[in-house]
Amino acid sequence: MKKVGVAILGLGVVGGGTYQILTEHREFYQRTQGVDIEVESVLELNRERALALGVPEEKIASNIAEIVSDPDVNIVVEVIGGVDAAREFVLAALNAGKTVVTSNKELFCKYSHELERAAKRQNAGLYFEASCVGGVPIIRTLLDGVQANNISSMMGIINGTTNYILTKMTQEGSSYEESLKEAQRLGYAEADPTADVEGYDAAYKLSILSSLAFHTKVPFGKIFREGISGITQENIADGKELGYVLKLLAIGKQSESGIEVRVHPTFVRVGHPLASVNDSFNAVFLTGDAVGDIMLYGRGAGALPTGSAIVSDIIYAATHSENKYSTFKNTANADKDTKFVTDFKSAYYLRLTVEDKAGFLAKIATVFGKHNISIAHLVQRSAQEDGKVPIVLVTHETHELAVRSAVAKLNAMEGVGHVDTVLRVVM
Numbered sequence: 001m002k003k004v005g006v007a008i009l010g011l012g013v014v015g016g017g018t019y020q021i022l023t024e025h026r027e028f029y030q031r032t033q034g035v036d037i038e039v040e041s042v043l044e045l046n047r048e049r050a051l052a053l054g055v056p057e058e059k060i061a062s063n064i065a066e067i068v069s070d071p072d073v074n075i076v077v078e079v080i081g082g083v084d085a086a087r088e089f090v091l092a093a094l095n096a097g098k099t100v101v102t103s104n105k106e107l108f109c110k111y112s113h114e115l116e117r118a119a120k121r122q123n124a125g126l127y128f129e130a131s132c133v134g135g136v137p138i139i140r141t142l143l144d145g146v147q148a149n150n151i152s153s154m155m156g157i158i159n160g161t162t163n164y165i166l167t168k169m170t171q172e173g174s175s176y177e178e179s180l181k182e183a184q185r186l187g188y189a190e191a192d193p194t195a196d197v198e199g200y201d202a203a204y205k206l207s208i209l210s211s212l213a214f215h216t217k218v219p220f221g222k223i224f225r226e227g228i229s230g231i232t233q234e235n236i237a238d239g240k241e242l243g244y245v246l247k248l249l250a251i252g253k254q255s256e257s258g259i260e261v262r263v264h265p266t267f268v269r270v271g272h273p274l275a276s277v278n279d280s281f282n283a284v285f286l287t288g289d290a291v292g293d294i295m296l297y298g299r300g301a302g303a304l305p306t307g308s309a310i311v312s313d314i315i316y317a318a319t320h321s322e323n324k325y326s327t328f329k330n331t332a333n334a335d336k337d338t339k340f341v342t343d344f345k346s347a348y349y350l351r352l353t354v355e356d357k358a359g360f361l362a363k364i365a366t367v368f369g370k371h372n373i374s375i376a377h378l379v380q381r382s383a384q385e386d387g388k389v390p391i392v393l394v395t396h397e398t399h400e401l402a403v404r405s406a407v408a409k410l411n412a413m414e415g416v417g418h419v420d421t422v423l424r425v426v427m
């Protein structure tokens, strides 16, 4: 039987899950995949943690050089996270001809061109299913499941931390701050939650997924990004009344006008398949020209779900003689022929606080009219203690830049009021 040796760099949550799956399923893979996969070594500074997981003392390496020079190691799994050391270790493994499996979305988003070049030079594999949406096999779906299609759109809830926070705000009426604290207590959000709540994590994943879906490099810098830290309980309550739930959506679209990529909190109509994806679950909704709509749903993080993606990559690499690389020209920057749409179209929700005086609503309506923004729905709430009134409105589909310009104009109009929130709406 074919024997494959694996080294795991980092035995944190995901590395530990990967070790557990590989050791517990070794005989199962021999029987079902016809391959004997053995963990040959691990690189983990915390020896106690490695020993507690059951790693034999002699398999704990002291440095990366020991691993990349070991002829029994065929596949190196990088699950240490961060960019600098991970990049150095992954390049060392690829340059030594080892196949690499990584869960590192930031590394892959920023350096996939460099890593892929090194892999191709050595005819080594480079696999990254675990970098996006944890246990949900979205990368394999894009590379090996829907490649018959021209994909026009991809919409996903691809960050579990923010989905947990927004679900809690929606179902329990708690504030953003309370919900974030609870997410931190449960280990979903980190002590510094910026990467998740400000949409960086989702944007790294969207860069990888949209490059694969649209067959052209979509760099991180081309993605419009807005996080959820400014969301209030009033916004959530307005949405409920209007028939929407709020989700941090990653949206990628491809049309004759170009590629549109954005991550932002979005009101999704109740009844849309993504509206019922709650708690820390993730989902991706794809539309292909032949297959139509497809939705993948599951756990986007955690030891075993992410370990599942890593071990599936290991098995893929171990059972295929040819490696599969990107289906686009993988360069540092976007191809000069790729057009990106910045003035995208959407419907919008706006919450304003205005003076409660005759003629003020007309002034506001005039600004929208001048920007060719058509209002679909408008509600005036009860007056606040200071006498001002909140106004909630939803527009018909319009242009992003028209909305930004109208908002700037309204906020510059002395004494009229202020636009507190602008959110995009998916009907």
Ligand code: HSE
Binding pocket: 133, 158, 159, 160, 161, 162, 188, 196, 201, 300, 301
């Ligand atoms: N922090 C991510 C999330 C998981 O909350 O979905 C890893 O990408």
